[in-house]
Amino acid sequence: MTEYPPFAVTADLVVLTVRADELHVLLVRRGVPPFEGCWALPGGFVGIDEDLPDAAARELAEETGLPEPAGHLEQLGTYGQPARDPRGRVVTVAWLALLPGLPTPVAGSDAAAADWVPVNRLDRARLAFDHGRVLTDGLERARAKLEYTPLATAFCPAEFTVAQLRAVYETVWDTRLDPRNFHRKVTGTPGFVVSVGRNTEGERGRPAQLFRRGPATLLHPPMLRPPA
Amino acid sequence: MTEYPPFAVTADLVVLTVRADELHVLLVRRGVPPFEGCWALPGGFVGIDEDLPDAAARELAEETGLPEPAGHLEQLGTYGQPARDPRGRVVTVAWLALLPGLPTPVAGSDAAAADWVPVNRLDRARLAFDHGRVLTDGLERARAKLEYTPLATAFCPAEFTVAQLRAVYETVWDTRLDPRNFHRKVTGTPGFVVSVGRNTEGERGRPAQLFRRGPATLLHPPMLRPPA
DNA sequence: CGAATAGTGTCTTTTAGACAATATCAC
DNA sequence: GTGATATTGTCTAAAAGACACTATTCG
Numbered sequence: 001m002t003e004y005p006p007f008a009v010t011a012d013l014v015v016l017t018v019r020a021d022e023l024h025v026l027l028v029r030r031g032v033p034p035f036e037g038c039w040a041l042p043g044g045f046v047g048i049d050e051d052l053p054d055a056a057a058r059e060l061a062e063e064t065g066l067p068e069p070a071g072h073l074e075q076l077g078t079y080g081q082p083a084r085d086p087r088g089r090v091v092t093v094a095w096l097a098l099l100p101g102l103p104t105p106v107a108g109s110d111a112a113a114a115d116w117v118p119v120n121r122l123d124r125a126r127l128a129f130d131h132g133r134v135l136t137d138g139l140e141r142a143r144a145k146l147e148y149t150p151l152a153t154a155f156c157p158a159e160f161t162v163a164q165l166r167a168v169y170e171t172v173w174d175t176r177l178d179p180r181n182f183h184r185k186v187t188g189t190p191g192f193v194v195s196v197g198r199n200t201e202g203e204r205g206r207p208a209q210l211f212r213r214g215p216a217t218l219l220h221p222p223m224l225r226p227p228a
Numbered sequence: 229m230t231e232y233p234p235f236a237v238t239a240d241l242v243v244l245t246v247r248a249d250e251l252h253v254l255l256v257r258r259g260v261p262p263f264e265g266c267w268a269l270p271g272g273f274v275g276i277d278e279d280l281p282d283a284a285a286r287e288l289a290e291e292t293g294l295p296e297p298a299g300h301l302e303q304l305g306t307y308g309q310p311a312r313d314p315r316g317r318v319v320t321v322a323w324l325a326l327l328p329g330l331p332t333p334v335a336g337s338d339a340a341a342a343d344w345v346p347v348n349r350l351d352r353a354r355l356a357f358d359h360g361r362v363l364t365d366g367l368e369r370a371r372a373k374l375e376y377t378p379l380a381t382a383f384c385p386a387e388f389t390v391a392q393l394r395a396v397y398e399t400v401w402d403t404r405l406d407p408r409n410f411h412r413k414v415t416g417t418p419g420f421v422v423s424v425g426r427n428t429e430g431e432r433g434r435p436a437q438l439f440r441r442g443p444a445t446l447l448h449p450p451m452l453r454p455p456a
Numbered sequence: 457c458g459a460a461t462a463g464t465g466t467c468t469t470t471t472a473g474a475c476a477a478t479a480t481c482a483c
Numbered sequence: 484g485t486g487a488t489a490t491t492g493t494c495t496a497a498a499a500g501a502c503a504c505t506a507t508t509c510g
Binding site (some may be wrong): 004005006007008009045046047048049050051052075077078079080081082088089090091093220227 | 232233234235236237273274275276277278279280303305306307308309310316317318319321448455
Binding site (some may be wrong): 178180201202203205206224 | 479
């Protein structure tokens with residue numbers, strides 16, 4: 001293999017979650033050059049015998065401290081401009097992860113400097129490397145996929161109410177949705193959610209049915225973002 | 229950079245076109261091991277100072293013999309199982325290209341063994357490396373994107389009729405569409421196509437208006453695949 | 457003229473979206 | 484009861500899909 005140009009390959013993660021009605025991304029503060037002191041996406045080098053999805057899952061577990069419980073992980077894209085890393089020719093395979101709002105904080109994780117940052121109060125141009133562009137692509141992917149897949153449930157705990165699911169859509173899309181039409185649409189789309197037969201207790205207002213994610217992988221009909 | 233595991237990086241292409249009402253993919257017959265004699269996706273190693281999209285465009289130009297005229301090129305995904313290439317650790321960034329049915333054959337190209345193969349009469353399991361899976365992913369991406377983008381026009385010449393565009397949809401989706409509803413939908417979707425004010429001549433039947441691709445990047449409303 | 461293809465009109469069903477009304481809890 | 488939230492119902496507009504009909508060419 002010495003006759004071929006040698007590259008380093010990394011796996012970087014866009015990890016999104018919803019906390020307190022704001023969309024957050026998991027970032028780490030870099031402690032070493034290059035971009036020392038800057039926010040960056042969590043990630044690291046892929047092992048020479050490691051498969052790409054395994055590397056992404058390993059990084060995700062390391063950075064969140066969780067043994068990868070619920071949630072969703074998919075490949076986002078590969079970024080490899082020759083000058084993107086001053087240390088040499090590094091190509092990064094970026095991954096998009098969606099997690100439920102963690103009841104436990106990120107404590108116990110490898111990266112002590114990891115933190116959840118609200119995406120709407122973050123200057124993406126300040127991120128290390130080309131991570132601003134990666135984050136932008138990840139956000140657009142997540143927003144688009146909420147339309148035609150049941151992926152919004154990846155932001156929710158295993159059991160959730162229609163109102164919680166609606167809050168996910170409203171937060172990720174940064175819009176308001178009519179609760180009554182939303183309810184009819186979610187419960188009317190085959191396989192999106194299934195009732196667990198129990199209700200919430202001790203909340204304000206009328207108790208709400210609890211649901212789990214259904215078996216559908218594609219939504220028919222899709223949930224459409226309001227135009228403009 | 230010697231402290232990081234060294235990878236080779238390739239750019240492989242899923243190049244699709246429509247000829248004679250069949251969807252074709254551009255394949256090359258491998259002349260050297262590994263997988264000597266097998267069909268494979270065209271591609272090659274990325275230069276150490278070469279950007280990833282540049283490498284893809286270069287390979288596309290080399291294999292088709294065209295200076296990348298019309299058409300569409302986008303990143304499909306990255307494949308890097310440790311054992312996918314017996315020569316060593318090779319990660320490939322796959323690209324999806326859509327081209328109009330070439331009036332000129334592939335002659336004059338670098339790869340003398342390149343050929344268009346109908347995807348429906350091809351055993352994907354026989355392709356070299358993991359190219360069967362890459363092709364499957366590329367086909368699904370193309371089929372899905374015809375729904376909500378004007379990408380079907382990438383399969384057409386610069387000026388085309390509604391019937392030609394319909395033939396693209398029917399071929400890629402392997403289905404039949406009602407010509408009358410299709411016409412109303414295409415011409416009624418803002419920015420999908422724009423009339424050039426001229427008609428076809430010398431064809432059978434009533435002459436058809438010629439259109440060009442419009443400015444829209446997303447279709448509202450989308451063209452939906454018939455269910456089941 | 458007849459065959460063939462292009463394009464328009466009409467009707468029915470489905471879905472989106474606005475919003476009234478009712479249900480069931482905590483207090 | 485009052486306030487809050489959940490859920491159902493009703494209406495209108497937009498879009499999907501089936502299909503009759505008209506338009507324009509070639510031979």
